[in-house]
Amino acid sequence: MIQLQNIQLLRGGQSLLKDAQLSLHAGQSYGLVGRNGAGKTSLFKLLLGELQPDAGEVQLPPSLRLAHMAQELGDISRTAIDHVLDGDQPFRQAETAIAKAQQEEDDHALARAWADYDQLSGYTALNRAQQLLQGLGFAEADWEQPVASFSGGWRVRLNLAQALMCPSDLLLLDEPTNHLDLDATMWLEAWLKNYPGTLLLISHDRDFLDQVVATIVHLQQQQLTCYRGNYASFERQKAERMAQQQSMFDKQQAEIAHIESFIRRFKAKASKAKQAQGRVKALERMELIAPAYADSPFSFRFPEFAQTSSNLITLNQVSVGYKQPLLKANLSVLQDSRIALLGPNGAGKSSFIKTLVGDVPTLAGQIVTGEHLKIGYFAQHQLQALDLQANGLLHLQRLKPQASEQELRNFLGSFGWQGERVFEPVKNFSGGEKVRLALAMIALQKPNLLLLDEPTNHLDLEARHALTRALQEYQGAILVISHDRHLLRQVVDQYWLVADGQITAYEGDLDSYQQQLQQMVQQQAKARQAANKANRETDKDNRLTAQDRKQQKREEAAQRAQLRPLKKQLAALEEKLDKSQALMAELEQQLTDPNLYTDEQKQQLRTLLDSQAKATQEAAELEEKWLLCQEQLEQLESQLAS
Numbered sequence: 001m002i003q004l005q006n007i008q009l010l011r012g013g014q015s016l017l018k019d020a021q022l023s024l025h026a027g028q029s030y031g032l033v034g035r036n037g038a039g040k041t042s043l044f045k046l047l048l049g050e051l052q053p054d055a056g057e058v059q060l061p062p063s064l065r066l067a068h069m070a071q072e073l074g075d076i077s078r079t080a081i082d083h084v085l086d087g088d089q090p091f092r093q094a095e096t097a098i099a100k101a102q103q104e105e106d107d108h109a110l111a112r113a114w115a116d117y118d119q120l121s122g123y124t125a126l127n128r129a130q131q132l133l134q135g136l137g138f139a140e141a142d143w144e145q146p147v148a149s150f151s152g153g154w155r156v157r158l159n160l161a162q163a164l165m166c167p168s169d170l171l172l173l174d175e176p177t178n179h180l181d182l183d184a185t186m187w188l189e190a191w192l193k194n195y196p197g198t199l200l201l202i203s204h205d206r207d208f209l210d211q212v213v214a215t216i217v218h219l220q221q222q223q224l225t226c227y228r229g230n231y232a233s234f235e236r237q238k239a240e241r242m243a244q245q246q247s248m249f250d251k252q253q254a255e256i257a258h259i260e261s262f263i264r265r266f267k268a269k270a271s272k273a274k275q276a277q278g279r280v281k282a283l284e285r286m287e288l289i290a291p292a293y294a295d296s297p298f299s300f301r302f303p304e305f306a307q308t309s310s311n312l313i314t315l316n317q318v319s320v321g322y323k324q325p326l327l328k329a330n331l332s333v334l335q336d337s338r339i340a341l342l343g344p345n346g347a348g349k350s351s352f353i354k355t356l357v358g359d360v361p362t363l364a365g366q367i368v369t370g371e372h373l374k375i376g377y378f379a380q381h382q383l384q385a386l387d388l389q390a391n392g393l394l395h396l397q398r399l400k401p402q403a404s405e406q407e408l409r410n411f412l413g414s415f416g417w418q419g420e421r422v423f424e425p426v427k428n429f430s431g432g433e434k435v436r437l438a439l440a441m442i443a444l445q446k447p448n449l450l451l452l453d454e455p456t457n458h459l460d461l462e463a464r465h466a467l468t469r470a471l472q473e474y475q476g477a478i479l480v481i482s483h484d485r486h487l488l489r490q491v492v493d494q495y496w497l498v499a500d501g502q503i504t505a506y507e508g509d510l511d512s513y514q515q516q517l518q519q520m521v522q523q524q525a526k527a528r529q530a531a532n533k534a535n536r537e538t539d540k541d542n543r544l545t546a547q548d549r550k551q552q553k554r555e556e557a558a559q560r561a562q563l564r565p566l567k568k569q570l571a572a573l574e575e576k577l578d579k580s581q582a583l584m585a586e587l588e589q590q591l592t593d594p595n596l597y598t599d600e601q602k603q604q605l606r607t608l609l610d611s612q613a614k615a616t617q618e619a620a621e622l623e624e625k626w627l628l629c630q631e632q633l634e635q636l637e638s639q640l641a642s
Helices: 042-046 080-085 089-104 107-119 124-135 151-164 182-193 206-212 231-266 270-286 350-356 381-387 392-399 405-414 417-422 432-444 461-473 485-489 512-542 546-590 599-641
Strands: 001-012 014-024 029-033 055-059 067-068 171-176 196-200 215-220 223-228 311-321 325-328 332-334 337-342 364-369 377-378 449-453 477-481 496-497 502-505
Touching: 001 042, 014 042, 014 151, 014 223, 029 042, 029 206, 029 231, 042 171, 042 196, 042 332, 055 089, 067 080, 080 124, 080 151, 089 107, 089 206, 107 124, 124 151, 124 182, 124 496, 151 171, 151 182, 182 206, 182 512, 196 206, 206 231, 206 485, 215 231, 223 231, 223 405, 270 477, 325 350, 337 350, 350 377, 350 449, 381 392, 392 405, 392 432, 405 432, 432 461, 461 485, 477 485, 485 512, 546 599
Parallel strands: 029 196, 029 215, 067 171, 171 196, 325 502, 337 477, 337 496, 377 449, 449 477
Antiparallel strands: 001 014, 001 055, 215 223, 311 325, 311 332, 311 364, 496 502
């Protein structure tokens, strides 16, 4: 168990945590949420040892293996696949030990090094690294490219892959989906569901949290509060708690008003002065209940446009690309269209939107636009085009010089800038603040078609909620690329699939698309495993000499003798695994009892959670042993068959 006890943390004169408590149980998954600047990343640094608490204690198990996404890249001349493999340091150390023993011709050390290599699943390391790269959207041709050849967002993906490659008991991930597309986000979600260790995740993606975590840790008012369940459950519990808190606050305020009234009336009277003084001391001792704070600082809105066209854009056999055709389309965007683009990374989704905007010319075909078409375009590269020296108010004044300052200040206020903050220069803005300013600039121009390329990147949960509400109320057409499935489910009603050089209407929903994606990934993984196996066998055959062939025959005879005990071992492991899974199911059923989550049953709950964590770990170990045994058996059978 990982425990934070009475933690106080100060940063830059600001108190982020005060007497905060947190317990993380082995094998459980946690989502850390809270407003930007509340201290979520600083909490990660506490666990990593990069920060020390100003008071309190951080208790970590002595042999804890911890993995997290690095901020730096190290040697950028290394290939992508080597960078990912570097995440498994024990594997790299075993490789080094083997090379050293071979160089020194130390047979004993070599045997020990190969045994360690086998124990560390070294034979599957390359395949695991390839799966990570493929899942995160890297084409096979990119695996051998140097890290230096990738852009910033892709380098972040490489560091994420390296963190996932690292054997760990605790995995810390800070906004891992920020630079991922929808396909990669869905893949990461599935990977994390199978992660056997303790996961602590910072994310502003509601659907991602709902699917991955089982407990929400809310950082608010310098405290850490745990809510059992996913993010949707957290929202319900928080609303109930706030309603109860508001009721308690109202009652306390009535009690305070009554006491103060008594003090005012009788403090001057000698017969009542002692009682009045007692009331004063009672007020001083009273622990004040904070009023529930539920209002968001954001109320995004896209003002109604003056006019529109029934058919905003028509694509007639349009060919999209830069120098060579990438996509072909024959579709229409109507005045009430609400469309999301689906498809793998690199298929051309962003290029298609750039073509609609006019940034990329068509290679063939015709784009017919409506008479009153007015586009509002958002993409991440536009954030770099903001004037760093100008403030938010000046950006809006340049777009609408005839508007009064107060009108523009009110408009900026709905996007999160109140008071003197409207005069703060853009150079001081965070990524999320730049996104909000870009969205405000688009909204001010009253477009009747919004083209949005990943608009939720860098936005926190409250800002994403405000954007979702604004898009729901928006009267125009929408064409969006986003990995935020909650936004897509709430805003769009039509999907276009960008794949295999075509843009076509997709008849399914997000769930069916995810199932289709998972099946494709599994098929690719099987094909790659088969190819890796064939390559190893080919290399082995090419190295064989006449003497090697005699030795091979002796080894094959020994391998045939090994089949029987391996099959017996496999059956025994299957029996143990069935029992372990039955125990996990029983514990999971017990944990659904709501009576467990009372103060009286706290010890029983802790015991059950510890038992669940132990059972999960045991099941993971048994499954790993079973997979290793199965792989050994398949290898022997394959070798004998060949």
